[in-house]
Amino acid sequence: MVAGALALLPAGETIRFLDPAFGTGAFLSALLGLVPAGQVAGLAGFEIDAHYGEPARELWRGSRLDLTLGDFTRAEVPCPGPPNFSTQPNLPVQPNLIICNPPYVRHHHLEPADKRRLQALGERVAGVRLSGLAGLYAYFMLLAHGWAAPGAIAAWLVPAEFMDVNYGAGLRRYLAERVTILRLHRFHPVDVQFGDALVTSAVLWWRHAPPPAGHCVRFTSGGSIAAPRLSERVPAERLRLAPKWRCGAFSPEAEAESGTESESGATLGDLFEIKRGVATGDNRFFILNEAKIAQLGLPFECFQPILPGPRGLGPEVLEIRADAEGLPQLDNRLYLLDCRLPMPDLAERYPALGRYLDSGVPAVSERYLCRHRTPWYAQDRRAPPPLLCTYMGRGAAPFRFLRNYSRAIAPNVYLLLYPKADLAADPALIDRLWRGLNSMGAAGLIAAGRVYGGGLHKLEPGELKRLPLKGVLAASPCCSA
Ligand SMILES: C[S@@+](CC[C@H](N)C(=O)[O-])C[C@H]1O[C@@H](n2cnc3c(N)ncnc32)[C@H](O)[C@@H]1O
Missing domain, CATH: 3.40.50.150 (Vaccinia Virus protein VP39)
Structure with missing residues (x-):
């Protein structure tokens, strides 16, 4: 100065x-x-x-x-x-x-x-x-x-x-x-x-x-x-x-x-891009576990790791650790089929995969999302998110924030938080924010979102973006110390 x-x-x-x-x-x-x-x-x-x-x-x-x-x-x-x-x-x-x-x-x-x-x-x-x-x-x-x-x-x-x-x-x-x-x-x-x-x-x-x-x-x-x-x-x-x-x-x-910023100060959207997870078009067809991929003889290079939904993870899990290859340390690892090769080339290079995809025509290929993609089995690209939010839930603590250290992407039952600019290079700060988000108490998050009949709480990306940062930082063990 x-x-x-x-x-x-x-x-x-x-x-x-x-x-x-x-x-x-x-x-x-x-x-x-x-x-x-x-x-x-x-x-x-x-x-x-x-x-x-x-x-x-x-x-x-x-x-x-x-x-x-x-x-x-x-x-x-x-x-x-x-x-x-x-x-x-x-x-x-x-x-x-x-x-x-x-x-x-x-x-x-x-x-x-x-x-x-x-x-x-x-x-x-x-x-x-x-x-x-x-x-x-x-x-x-x-x-x-x-x-x-x-x-x-x-x-x-x-x-x-x-x-x-x-x-x-x-x-x-x-x-x-x-x-x-x-x-x-x-x-x-x-x-x-x-x-x-x-x-x-x-x-x-x-x-x-x-x-x-x-x-x-x-x-x-x-x-x-x-x-x-x-x-x-x-x-x-x-x-x-x-x-x-x-x-x-x-x-x-x-x-x-x-327009997404509150009058009173910085919001989560100042720090993170917030996107929905991948909408596959048919999770049962496109998301397979290791055993199934091996059983069908499908090529692993056409798959990428993807996290199970919150229920598949278990209610206690808040952290996804990675092994030496960056794969999530989970019992039942899942993979998303994502190959953009046009069909003739794909079938020639990976015959087993060609046969598997053929088995999805027309039941899967004619589903709404698949019909609007070229080729119909291509998936939206997402980078592995370092932070995720379970954006739908019931009860006193309907939302959970997960810290992901693996290279797994996530399906659309999560909101994915991608740190902007210099926050991306600061994992310790992301850790602090993650702790703050999980410790801030549900009231602020519930107030930011919406509730449906039957008590289902939901947070849309825009609503999570507008969450004031002040409460998050105050709840973070390091920041409030
Ligand atoms: C933010 S601190 C600045 C610290 C300073 N730069 C230093 O090196 O220590 C503000 C300082 O202003 C003093 N202060 C507060 N009200 C004041 C006033 N009306 N007139 C003069 N100093 C004041 C405070 O006591 C405090 O020491």
Whole structure:
């Protein structure tokens, strides 16, 4: 964060640093590790909590740090507004580098009178009135506007929620209109930056100047700040008008998909593609066990392992282990017949298989799904899913999530969860999510799905996609620790 901000300042510029939520000074420490002492003209910080402020004073004794033990939001603002750049004085005390991870105090922990004071002050300083639902961090960002020297660079580590929710509209407008956002990075929803704050975080860097005509913001997400998974350049004008800020969300397809996300935060669909398992057209004909394949003399290379349905697995099974060849460690292993060779070639190469398929004409070949395939015995392609959900069931715990380490695919009595992008390369994280899904309690899952007469609960792929991630992560043994 700090290195990114320094790279945005003119080379060699004398630095006047401010951290309005200083804590013990992680950002100052980073700064002093990156620039020679002679380049620093001033260091300032605010810390309201003596528990951090006193040790911080001790820690930084002998440095030129001017640390105020007090409330940043009550300090006299150098330029209290209106936020008009042309009339702002360039006072020597004004910081040209602001780096901050402001407090994540939610709005319902702000006293009503304090909230009104902050709303009025924010509006005076930054020209935007925030919704009463905005958290304290949003006011820190607005008030810092009145501190920054013209052209100053700021870097903020904040909850990403303001990018999606309606009550973030004021802060988005401020950022899009009053300063020049240079880069915005959104961390992956499960990559929480702080153990004690279960929020998706974002870092944004801005320059204290109105956005120049045609300005584009570098918008990144996932991975790390140095190596993000997604990156795009978004015209500032589009950000100004967009109802939500999401990397990759500025294409028409993504905008259509964003309808699946809840207002309040990330969902399972942010992490996984969710598909139905394979609909074979006739399980009894296409799915065979090892003994049957051997008995009929069929070629094993035309089959792929497939999991039995939840009943065939047994009610206790939550995990499918694999042997050295990746086959599921199950007593009665099943295989799906899947060969796309046209019949004459197939019959010539595998005569026994040709005879077997002939035995399915017309009883199987004329079934609805088979009739609509070419050749009629071809199957839909699916990769082995690392996570599956039994999406129909009765009773108090109707759904089960299975972790699959084998290369078996699964039939359509399951929903298959395929991790997106960088989650795919993180099996430990998939394990955590799997545990969370199985421990979160049935109520959330039942509420997400539908119930039929007789008490049959069901979850459609779209419903599972909309499942809020918060409950899953909170239930995951590692995440809640
Ligand atoms: C998220 S932490 C930042 C930690 C900091 N970056 C560090 O290196 O320790 C936010 C800090 O802001 C402080 N804080 C909360 N409200 C404040 C306020 N109104 N004025 C100044 N500091 C405040 C908290 O006590 C906490 O230390």
